[in-house]
Amino acid sequence: MELLKWSNQDMVATITIERPPANALSSSLLKELSAVLDEIEANDEIRVVLLHGEGRFFSAGADIKEFTTIETGEDFSKLSIYGQVLFERMETFSKPIIAAIHGAALGGGLELAMGCHFRLVAENAKLGLPELQLGLIPGFAGTQRLPRLVGTAKAAEMLFTSDPVTGLEAVQLGLANHAYPESELLENAYKMAKKIAKKSPISLKATIDLLNYSKSEKYYEGVKKEAELFGNVFVSEDGKEGISAFIEKREPKFRGK
Numbered sequence: 001m002e003l004l005k006w007s008n009q010d011m012v013a014t015i016t017i018e019r020p021p022a023n024a025l026s027s028s029l030l031k032e033l034s035a036v037l038d039e040i041e042a043n044d045e046i047r048v049v050l051l052h053g054e055g056r057f058f059s060a061g062a063d064i065k066e067f068t069t070i071e072t073g074e075d076f077s078k079l080s081i082y083g084q085v086l087f088e089r090m091e092t093f094s095k096p097i098i099a100a101i102h103g104a105a106l107g108g109g110l111e112l113a114m115g116c117h118f119r120l121v122a123e124n125a126k127l128g129l130p131e132l133q134l135g136l137i138p139g140f141a142g143t144q145r146l147p148r149l150v151g152t153a154k155a156a157e158m159l160f161t162s163d164p165v166t167g168l169e170a171v172q173l174g175l176a177n178h179a180y181p182e183s184e185l186l187e188n189a190y191k192m193a194k195k196i197a198k199k200s201p202i203s204l205k206a207t208i209d210l211l212n213y214s215k216s217e218k219y220y221e222g223v224k225k226e227a228e229l230f231g232n233v234f235v236s237e238d239g240k241e242g243i244s245a246f247i248e249k250r251e252p253k254f255r256g257k
């Protein structure tokens with residue numbers, strides 16, 4: 001593994017995202033994550049998974065620079081489906097997965113965290129789905145998971161404005177379970193993971209299976225539609241403008257085309 005490392009101690013697997021400077025989720029990183037999940041799934045000594053990021057951020061989202069190498073709307077839809085399927089696998093995984101978020105979880109980074117069973121955050125972390133700032137929309141099921149966690153109106157505000165919430169606000173909204181000073185986040189996350197690891201893996205798996213029944217058919221229809229529209233927005237002029245503006249570090253000018 002080049003972009004992730006993982007270790008196993010006390011029946012807790014800790015996965016660390018290591019892709020400086022922003023832990024952006026390139027397609028290779030997503031493939032590595034899938035391979036790590038295969039290994040963890042097959043390892044009976046692991047009962048809980050803790051996911052966090054090395055460096056300044058948990059993850060600043062999908063790799064915006066890689067977007068410039070993708071040409072067709074169909075290929076963007078394929079990328080969207082790849083992330084959706086991977087994060088669905090996490091939410092339906094046989095072992096609990098906890099995200100420990102410091103710095104920022106933005107765009108695909110927050111979508112990755114929302115694919116975990118719950119989130120623990122640093123008080124000053126920033127969590128948001130800023131894709132509309134890029135002339136795009138979320139594509140890794142964020143449009144469906146965010147409203148389930150924070151309600152439709154707050155999700156609409158976060159999406160329309162692109163403004164992130166802090167770790168403390170995320171707890172008030174139900175997006176995260178607990179907030180800690182950044183220096184104490186990992187220690188507390190690990191403590192909770194070890195507590196969960198003492199439970200029977202059979203009842204943990206059964207609980208995860210049952211929690212997933214709270215997702216309706218509409219949820220899955222929404223995820224499918226998201227992938228289709230994700231492809232559409234990328235081939236719009238505004239989508240190209242938003243990505244160029246990010247790379248050139250300037251404000252985008254959207255024209256509705």
Ligand SMILES: C/C=C/C(=O)SCCNC(=O)CCNC(=O)[C@H](O)C(C)(C)COP(=O)(O)OP(=O)(O)OC[C@H]1O[C@@H](n2cnc3c(N)ncnc32)[C@H](O)[C@@H]1OP(=O)(O)O
Nearest residue numbers: 021022024060061062063064065106107108130138139140
């Ligand atoms: C399906 C999923 C879709 C998506 O996820 S779309 C992406 C959604 N995410 C975003 O829009 C977040 C974009 N990033 C930011 O807003 C900011 O960055 C941060 C708030 C994370 C950090 O800001 P600051 O502290 O001022 O640092 P900095 O100079 O902007 O970033 C440091 C370096 O990291 C690169 N970077 C940041 N985010 C991404 C990204 N998502 N993809 C690729 N590169 C990224 C930058 O470009 C820069 O790099 P350099 O030093 O070479 O200029």
